[in-house]
Amino acid sequence: MIAYQGEPGAFSEHAAKALFGNSARTKPCESFKEVFDAVSSGRAQRAIVPVENSLFGSVHEVYDLLLAHKLHIVGEVKLRIQLHVMALPGVTMNTVRLIYSHPQALGQCDRFLRSLNGVQAVAYYDTAGSAKMIRREQRHDAAAIASTEAARVYKLHILKKNVESNHRNFTRFLVLARRPVKRNGSMKTSIVFAVKDVPGALFKALAVFALREVNLLKIESRPLVGRPWEYLFYLDFAGSQEDKQVRQALNHLQELSTFIRILGSYPHGRTVSG
Amino acid sequence: MIAYQGEPGAFSEHAAKALFGNSARTKPCESFKEVFDAVSSGRAQRAIVPVENSLFGSVHEVYDLLLAHKLHIVGEVKLRIQLHVMALPGVTMNTVRLIYSHPQALGQCDRFLRSLNGVQAVAYYDTAGSAKMIRREQRHDAAAIASTEAARVYKLHILKKNVESNHRNFTRFLVLARRPVKRNGSMKTSIVFAVKDVPGALFKALAVFALREVNLLKIESRPLVGRPWEYLFYLDFAGSQEDKQVRQALNHLQELSTFIRILGSYPHGRTVSG
Numbered sequence: 001m002i003a004y005q006g007e008p009g010a011f012s013e014h015a016a017k018a019l020f021g022n023s024a025r026t027k028p029c030e031s032f033k034e035v036f037d038a039v040s041s042g043r044a045q046r047a048i049v050p051v052e053n054s055l056f057g058s059v060h061e062v063y064d065l066l067l068a069h070k071l072h073i074v075g076e077v078k079l080r081i082q083l084h085v086m087a088l089p090g091v092t093m094n095t096v097r098l099i100y101s102h103p104q105a106l107g108q109c110d111r112f113l114r115s116l117n118g119v120q121a122v123a124y125y126d127t128a129g130s131a132k133m134i135r136r137e138q139r140h141d142a143a144a145i146a147s148t149e150a151a152r153v154y155k156l157h158i159l160k161k162n163v164e165s166n167h168r169n170f171t172r173f174l175v176l177a178r179r180p181v182k183r184n185g186s187m188k189t190s191i192v193f194a195v196k197d198v199p200g201a202l203f204k205a206l207a208v209f210a211l212r213e214v215n216l217l218k219i220e221s222r223p224l225v226g227r228p229w230e231y232l233f234y235l236d237f238a239g240s241q242e243d244k245q246v247r248q249a250l251n252h253l254q255e256l257s258t259f260i261r262i263l264g265s266y267p268h269g270r271t272v273s274g
Numbered sequence: 275m276i277a278y279q280g281e282p283g284a285f286s287e288h289a290a291k292a293l294f295g296n297s298a299r300t301k302p303c304e305s306f307k308e309v310f311d312a313v314s315s316g317r318a319q320r321a322i323v324p325v326e327n328s329l330f331g332s333v334h335e336v337y338d339l340l341l342a343h344k345l346h347i348v349g350e351v352k353l354r355i356q357l358h359v360m361a362l363p364g365v366t367m368n369t370v371r372l373i374y375s376h377p378q379a380l381g382q383c384d385r386f387l388r389s390l391n392g393v394q395a396v397a398y399y400d401t402a403g404s405a406k407m408i409r410r411e412q413r414h415d416a417a418a419i420a421s422t423e424a425a426r427v428y429k430l431h432i433l434k435k436n437v438e439s440n441h442r443n444f445t446r447f448l449v450l451a452r453r454p455v456k457r458n459g460s461m462k463t464s465i466v467f468a469v470k471d472v473p474g475a476l477f478k479a480l481a482v483f484a485l486r487e488v489n490l491l492k493i494e495s496r497p498l499v500g501r502p503w504e505y506l507f508y509l510d511f512a513g514s515q516e517d518k519q520v521r522q523a524l525n526h527l528q529e530l531s532t533f534i535r536i537l538g539s540y541p542h543g544r545t546v547s548g
Contacts, residue, residue, distance in 0.1 A: 054497070055335060056333075056334070057334060058331040058332075060331060061329060102377075103377030104378070106377045107376075107397075110399070120396065121398075122394065122395070123377055123380045123381075123395040123397040124395075125384070125388070199484075200484045200489075202480070203477075203490075204484075207477065210473075210474045216495075217495075218495050219493055219495050219507075220331075220493070220495065221490075221492050
């Protein structure tokens with residue numbers, strides 16, 4: 001069972017099925033917190049959560065939950081986000097008065113939405129949830145903006161494809177579990193750490209990787225609110241904790257950092273179509 | 275004249291007035307692109323744009339526009355984002371059936387919105403714009419979620435204060451102009467650069483600062499979509515391009531990078547209440 005935030009037909013579910021196959025059992029949850037709790041408590045074996053988007057940056061809320069829970073990252077997948085307008089069979093764009101979707105999806109389609117006359121965009125808690133509501137309530141005056149997967153699940157017809165303003169929109173999802181994954185092909189590792197506020201502290205922290213030829217894949221500083229000179233760093237690098245040079249680098253980093261948390265080592269993810 | 279995206283009463287306008295005083299003349303624009311064009315063409319002297327949020331991370335769209343235009347960052351300010359429910363005088367929470375706001379603001383208030391029964395959240399193009407619409411159309415069935423500034427501008431009563439789910443929500447705004455600013459107190463500098471994809475390349479790039487004791491304030495890698503091994507880096511560091519060691523570090527970085535763009539040197543910004 002794979003927990004995800006959203007309704008059946010959500011992008012997270014799509015990402016889960018792209019990784020684990022169409023027969024994988026998935027568990028929709030209302031919030032990210034519920035997703036993390038489902039795996040922590042054993043009600044789900046795995047979770048899939050969005051962590052980074054090519055237009056909006058990192059999802060700090062998910063990093064906060066990663067730090068608050070003791071789960072391991074065991075995999076990743078990158079999904080191209082494609083958004084379509086969908087409605088009940090027989091409904092045309094001319095008869096649509098309201099378009100429902102998740103606030104962020106509406107934001108991603110703002111150019112399309114502004115081009116419409118007499119159509120109101122309505123924020124709904126979920127993209128797939130808006131498709132579900134239109135099917136359940138048999139709304140002939142409304143459409144949803146959601147994925148092809150949502151159109152399939154709720155038997156809606158796609159009225160207009162790819163209404164997202166930016167077509168190079170990818171979301172990276174992480175797979176989480178209670179236990180770490182064994183080495184399996186080319187691996188990467190994600191950590192969060194903080195360093196003392198002294199000049200060159202970050203440079204020294206990165207030196208522990210460079211000196212051992214461990215290649216960095218992502219780095220991001222996040223200022224701690226209310227503590228203007230303190231930062232958390234998100235770091236992804238090539239290799240696994242099972243590699244000798246990675247273990248040595250992490251031991252070395254421990255000497256330099258005020259806080260360090262290894263989120264997991266996992267195989268490099270593929271990019272799949274949304 | 276200071277261009278910003280949104281309607282009068284928007285957080286960007288609030289940030290502009292916090293920096294330049296309440297009598298500063300501001301120019302509302304529909305899109306970020308229009309904001310950049312207004313300054314580039316000389317129709318506005320300055321622009322103010324959000325670049326980073328403590329919950330949602332960096333606004334890549336603004337960085338893209340910074341790279342596409344030849345403007346200079348000349349200042350910054352950090353604004354605490356506070357969101358309130360507001361309506362026409364006489365309207366109470368019990369009579370509100372619809373709540374309008376910008377999709378992202380609705381997302382930031384999802385906990386509050388889910389706690390309501392029989393109230394629909396409606397996505398609008400702007401927080402302040404939703405307050406404006408309620409005043410203009412004399413909507414007694416609706417409320418807006420926006421800033422105190424919007425309540426003041428459109429003469430709405432605040433029905434419920436601070437409905438945002440996370441109260442530690444700050445947005446960092448940049449001030450842009452056609453010409454760079456002169457040194458004025460403690461300065462910082464923002465750059466964007468790319469390095470060759472060789473192991474340790476980023477480490478060497480950061481060495482140019484560490485070797486000269488230039489302190490890093492923000493670092494973020496952004497993968498280039500479709501080019502899995504290429505990255506842009508956003509970097510902020512202490513000091514001004516007028517400083518000898520900063521000039522030397524930037525000359526040194528030029529040797530190592532495939533691309534470099536200096537976005538500007540500007541005074542460290544204050545944090546103000548939203």
